[in-house]
Amino acid sequence: MRLEGKVAIITGGARGQGAAEARMFAREGAKVVFGDILDDEGRKVEAEINEAGGEATYVTLDVTDEDSWNDAVQTAVSSYGKVDILVNNAGIVSWNAGDDATVEEWDNVMDVNAKGVFLGTRAVIPEMRKAGGGSIINISSISGMVGQANIHPGYNASKGAVRILTKSTAIQNAGDGIRCNSIHPGPIKTEMTRQGWEDPERLALTEQRTPLGRYAEPDEIAYGVLFLASDESSFMTGSEMVIDGGLTAQ
Ligand code: NAD
Numbered sequence: 110m111r112l113e114g115k116v117a118i119i120t121g122g123a124r125g126q127g128a129a130e131a132r133m134f135a136r137e138g139a140k141v142v143f144g145d146i147l148d149d150e151g152r153k154v155e156a157e158i159n160e161a162g163g164e165a166t167y168v169t170l171d172v173t174d175e176d177s178w179n180d181a182v183q184t185a186v187s188s189y190g191k192v193d194i195l196v197n198n199a200g201i202v203s204w205n206a207g208d209d210a211t212v213e214e215w216d217n218v219m220d221v222n223a224k225g226v227f228l229g230t231r232a233v234i235p236e237m238r239k240a241g242g243g244s245i246i247n248i249s250s251i252s253g254m255v256g257q258a259n260i261h262p263g264y265n266a267s268k269g270a271v272r273i274l275t276k277s278t279a280i281q282n283a284g285d286g287i288r289c290n291s292i293h294p295g296p297i298k299t300e301m302t303r304q305g306w307e308d309p310e311r312l313a314l315t316e317q318r319t320p321l322g323r324y325a326e327p328d329e330i331a332y333g334v335l336f337l338a339s340d341e342s343s344f345m346t347g348s349e350m351v352i353d354g355g356l357t358a359q
Contacts, residue, residue, distance in 0.1 A: 110138030111339045116189040118181060119143040120172050120229060121199030123151035125299035126248065129327035130196055130334050135163025137335060140189040144170025144181050145199070164189075172199045172225030178232035185236075192236040194338045197226040197271075198248045202301055203261035215263035222267035223274070230278050234287065242286025246337045247275045248330075249291045251353050272349065279347030288346040290337045295353025298324040320355030 117134050121127035122143030128150075131143040135158045145151045148169055155167035166188055170181045185192050201221045203214040226247055237243030252260060253268030271291060278289040296315050298306055305311045306324055316322050333352050336342050351357060 112137040112139035115139045115193040117194035119196040123147040127198040129331045133331045141165040142185040144168045191240045195233045195245045210261045218263040223270040245289040247291045276347045293351045295356040296324045
């Protein structure tokens with residue numbers, strides 16, 4: 110198993126991409142603490158993982174709140190003894206672009222997507238030092254690499270912030286054996302993009318724009334996260350893994 114003996118914290122794990130990562134990490138032998146603000150969904154995922162023979166603990170975690178982070182890290186340490194891996198996966202989006210993009214949406218998106226990653230990183234680093242190293246994986250997006258017409262500019266800005274924050278984290282913590290890399294997915298079939306893939310016209314447009322001709326399934330991104338979390342990627346830090354069906358290659 111690729112994560113045998115590791116303890117991981119995953120944010121936004123109640124559904125979508127984060128739930129796929131929690132399930133995959135548990136199958137690969139990690140003990141998983143995963144948090145979200147959707148408690149009912151989170152507890153269902155927790156029960157499902159534990160019934161399948163994995164080890165997972167769901168915690169209520171609002172990534173914008175420092176105390177909430179301290180509680181999550183404390184749960185990981187008291188339940189499983191340490192923290193080796195953090196996946197900063199939680200994120201929100203607004204599809205209001207151009208003149209429709211509001212300041213309130215800017216603040217919300219920056220709070221969850223950018224400040225949430227900063228707070229999570231700060232919260233786990235002391236424990237990773239104690240463990241002798243660690244791996245932090247930040248879920249950015251292709252929206253952090255290119256501008257896009259039909260999305261709130263704050264979403265692009267927040268994911269761009271995550272891209273460069275990843276590099277600062279990598280540089281500032283390499284001496285402690287803590288690695289940090291970002292993942293840049295293209296369109297994934299989750300609740301976040303439901304309005305896109307449920308609308309036949311928008312679905313056709315995305316399929317046509319994407320060289321591989323479809324949305325990703327959450328597991329296709331989670332396999333990249335798994336590689337960066339595991340010791341297989343031991344010489345990678347500060348790098349960007351693009352998993353986008355070829356969208357940004359053209
Ligand atoms: P999703 O909406 O299905 O899941 C996001 C999860 O984050 C939800 O469970 C939500 O409750 C949680 N969350 C939101 N605010 C939170 C907070 N303050 N504290 C804790 N949890 C919070 O979306 P997803 O597609 O699974 O997205 C996962 C990540 O992947 C996000 O960072 C997203 O920006 C990124 N991403 C998604 C796509 C895509 O096409 N779906 C593409 C590129 C990147």
